[in-house]
Amino acid sequence: MNKKLIALALAALPAAAMADVTIYGSIRAGIEDNKTYSSTFGTNAQGNPQSGVQINDWTSRIGFKGSEDVGNGLKAIWQVESRLHMDGTGSDNLATRDTFVGLAGDWGKVRLGRLSNYANSDMEQVDPGYYSGESVGGLGMFTRLDTRHNNAIRYDSPNFYGFSYAALYAADETRANVNGTRTNAQLINLGLSYENAGYFAKYNFENRGDANKVGAGLKDWHRLEAGYNANNIYVALGYQQVRGYLGQALDSKNNVTGFADSTGVVYNVAALNTAFASSASTFDVTQVVKTKELALTGGYTFGAFTPYLSYAKGYDATAGSKTISNSGYDQFVLGLDYAVSKRTEVYTSYGHVNWKASGVASENSFGLGLIHNF
Template sequence: MNKPSSSKASAPGLRRVALASALCCAGLAQAQTGSSVTLYGLADVGITSVSGLKAGTVTQVASGIMEGSRWGIKGTEDLGGGYKAIFMLESRVELDTGANSSTPISGGQLADRYSDAKLLGLPPVFAAPPAPTMQGVLDQLVPKLAGQIYGVNVGAYGNRMFDRQSFVGLITPVGAVLAGRMYTPAFETNAMFDIMETQSGLAAGQLVSFPAILEIRQSNAIAYRIAKDGMAGSLYYALGDRGETANNDSRMIAFNASYKANGFAVGLGYNASKNEAGQDALKSTVLGASMTTGPHKVSGMAIRVTEDNPANMGDIGAAVLGATGSSALAGLIQGAYTEALKQDGRLYHVGYRYTTGPHTVSVAYNTFNDKRPANADVKSYGSAYSYALSKRTDLNAVLVRFDNSDRAQAAPGGNGYLGGVTASAGTDSTGLALGIRHRF
């Protein structure tokens, strides 16, 4: 997990000055060389109501009903001879608060299998009576641990200004080379064959937002991309985020390939990452296919995920040590979470979309088969409707149902936020969201 970066009170002002200077320089470059720079963004906000939470049914304003709100700067320069230089800087923004990070609707609550000492396999008491019960210790630690655990999926990753994307690249006649912070190949394949294109609480990935079965983005990455005659592919290597700890050996190798022709598409994506100790960690394989005929589109996808050595478990141990001062307790709890956060599962998705004029209707069914001892199987189904007021603005409605097995506890969120967890293991949840989206 990334630590929040410190900043002085004048930082926002400095950022505005830096941004204005960048745009000014970009304008001069455009006038002198014919390059182009675009300021763009997406604003998506609405009202969401989610049932089955510890607080009952929670209704609130949320940013990112269909897509995460963002703004960015992108540019290109034609170098001649089939060569172009490109760049992109993209930052998230939460329209409901104006911040650049969010928390799950359920707050800092963890699922029972991560907050119940018995389910975690911890002893009833630490040391010997009359020592505090292990559950009592966990109850005090869970709010702190929730920040550590959810931190990989929530917020702006240490308050980075351009958290969503930040890269520069060179397009050549034989492909493009990019470097920076970018989407991973397996996630791109997932977005291609999810009928919702990762949008809304009906998207397949919403079932498994924690622990996440896909790395969405990676920092310090290099990618080679090519597209020709319906074929497309990428090779991707992330060197690890060494800025946080000196011994961080986290890396990722990944690739994807796809083929499109006559309305048919098929694709494969693969991510393989290592944790900070250099051990094999999260591995995700995505296989998908789709067929489009006139206004109709049908899509199917399967994702296999394994994770034998979860990353950043040392952060949990450090949090326990800081709160209790006991290295033995820190090691015990860190070991329990290391086992609990291992992954082995299969996600399956099938969806259908119909578009006519300004109307778009989508339906989808998703199911996750959890092969861990926890056996936290969960499935979702529902529909989404969009009405295009113009090419840039649309109204959206999403209704989705999450059915949780005995140990599952997922609640629906949206593209820009997590629903979190339901009141208890096995409790189902329904999400209704109404929103407006504008692109600029």
């Protein structure tokens, strides 16, 4: 991101225009020891992940937002939020995160732009920690579908006796021609919430149209989270079911080349290869692949310390009416947050994933980092 250009642009704005502009963000980085399939260390000759020390960014960001009273109970609202990489990797371009313009009033708010789905913006209570994309020090597999969508419009309702809801629509601006048929892979996302006296319950649904025509992609996804967060007690339970299409044929060794939910994989492709190898020929790659997962997190705050313990379970996936034996996983994460001040935290965690597939190595991560919010 060109920081000098941003500074010049802000300096050029008149004082009145700057009056309602808020600059905010979060700087997060840590040292990690990762032994995972997704780390840059790759795998050894036996196909098992190799370990090593990394200095990684933990999803830092910077944002600019503001509003203007336009009368009749309406406000114009806007936001430009961008990803930052404290470790010097990645592309720090403008507007890579939630970026929008919209209107807000007593009736709620409507926004247009690049917008989070409901799970990404309003859920993830089962995954409160900080970690990199190469780490298993958090429940990143459970929350893998939490993302943002381009070309989106989203409505958020006002709170009514603890209840609220949201609806997002993302247009398909490509409309590809597949086998002589023009597809429409539009996306619909719905969210429902109830919060009262520390108790909460949230539901997310997402559907991608025409996934069957392209033979890949998310078909539908349900997630439910519920729990309690008050009086120093933190408990969150989550359950989700994802259906998508395999999308790619197996290679010459019957290895899975990609499960297709919206991120391209349903768990970890390397871990599923062994589970598929002995019986892959019995599965039709055009059939629906379904996964079910459960997650539970508990924590308790005493003084400046908050320890967390998380557990996630991935059940055996299914393809059509057939079960893919030993394709699930078990994950444990132990985390500790220390609040240095109101805006600065020290966070550490250890995570371990055990894959059910025979011959597939487990994964583990240890991280220690610093977070500062502004």
